[in-house]
Amino acid sequence: MEEVAGTVLAGRSFEPIRGHVVVEDGRIQAIEETETESTDIVLPAFVNAHTHLGDSVAKEAAVGLSLDEAVAPPDSLKHRQLAAADRSELVGAMRRTLRFARRTGTVSCLDFRESGTDGANALREAARTVDVDPFIFGSESPSVLDVADGYGASGANDDDFTEERAACERRGVPFAIHAGEPDATDIHPALDLEPDLLVHMVHAEREHLDRVRSQSVPVAVCPRANTVLDVGRPPVRELVDHTTVALGTDNVMLNPPSMFREMAYTAKRFDVTPREVLRMATTAGAEIAGLDCGVIAPGRRAALTVLDGDSDNLADSVDPVRAVVRRATALDVERVVG
Missing domain, CATH: 2.30.40.10 (Urease, subunit C, domain 1)
Known part of the structure; x- marks a missing residue:
């Protein structure tokens, strides 16, 4: 005891x-x-509600680039860097980031892991010796659900994810998707997929907020990454008033996964109380992923x-x-x- x-x-x-x-x-x-x-x-x-740990192989590489240049699939700098990294390099870089996360108070992160089954397995290997348990949203095909905890879609304008959504439904695992990051055009299509988690929602308007509330869809916001990529400011106050909102640090190549930095930035730049921000950094992410x-x-x-x-x-x-x-x-x- x-x-x-x-x-x-x-x-x-x-x-x-x-x-x-x-x-x-x-x-x-x-x-x-x-x-x-x-x-x-x-x-x-802390539970970091949105990360891309694979980006650990390219820290600071995307500074100054637009969203499309930095991270958009399939030809952005991020995806070129991931394709060029060998497995040992990738695993080692992600393990270092997980160690940093642990030292700064994080015990789990909800990670969108690129590269399909190989990518999910690489993250499992990276986490094996670190006391941080990533909740892995896999990618590329429904078969990734054999090793991942759920599916993470890049965005409804990028592809048709109905098959992946159906596979998650059959297996009883969550389906998450980016929405409203560059603009609002992919928000309604994302909501049509009945996701278990939306990420970003920078350009959410009243009609989107009403759907989020009616469908009870939680949202992960990443204010620092949105600022670095110059895509705008998420309507954090309005989102909190409509649904469960969790806090994430997003791309490791742009931001260290420090929840202290994310909390301070959010508390000082948005109309939310300290308790609301602390809940976003702890309770909300845990509830979204079903963590105890x-x-x-x-x-x-x-x-x-x-x-x-x-x-x-x-x-x-x-x-x-x-x-x-x-x-x-x-x-x-x-x-x-x-």
Whole structure:
């Protein structure tokens, strides 16, 4: 049995409780309010709701390029780099990124993995020695579902994904798709596929938001990547008002997968509260993928990020939730549990 002490951001509301989390066999047994000398801040470990870990082989390569030049299939710089990378190089690069994610408080990521079955297997291999469990949205053909956790489509304007959607339905696994990143033309076609997750929705308008609500489709937003690629600003406030919204860091070649950076950027640039942003970085991604983490509550997996609340950066903060979302960095992480 282990006790993780400090200011615990407990439950779905992240209520600050002075005390400790009782952990046994990897699960939370109790949250006990009690006196403690610990100045640590204990929060749910992060779930990064949208990554492209394969891009780890080409960090910074796409800076300054347009969306099409950088990432559009099949001839963008990203896809040329992936085609040129050998398997050992790819696995090693993704493993390094996963290690960075773990050190910065992330225990899972929802990854769109290119290159079909070979790509999904390469990510499984990369994660084997790292305490981050990627939820893999595979690509290319329905057969990828033999090794992936779901299917991740590039966009409804790129191809007809009805066969892949049907395969996900038969297997009872999620179908996710990019939508509304360059413009709004692919949003209705994406929604026609009845996806389990939409990614980006930068150009979502009222008619799209109403469909998202009526179909109960969650959305992963990636504000920093949208800024770097100059595609616009997602309507984060409106999305939060209509559905479950999770936070992702998107392409590794453009952004390090730091949820601290993504939270701070989102909190400072959009009309959302710190608690909403923290929920986007933890609970929402876990719920989308059906993971037993993302919230500190009895009976749940003990996946915790422990911050030094007395660090030079965080000391004297008047609100622990606000401090975690707007101020904390990787340097404040003492350890990641679970």
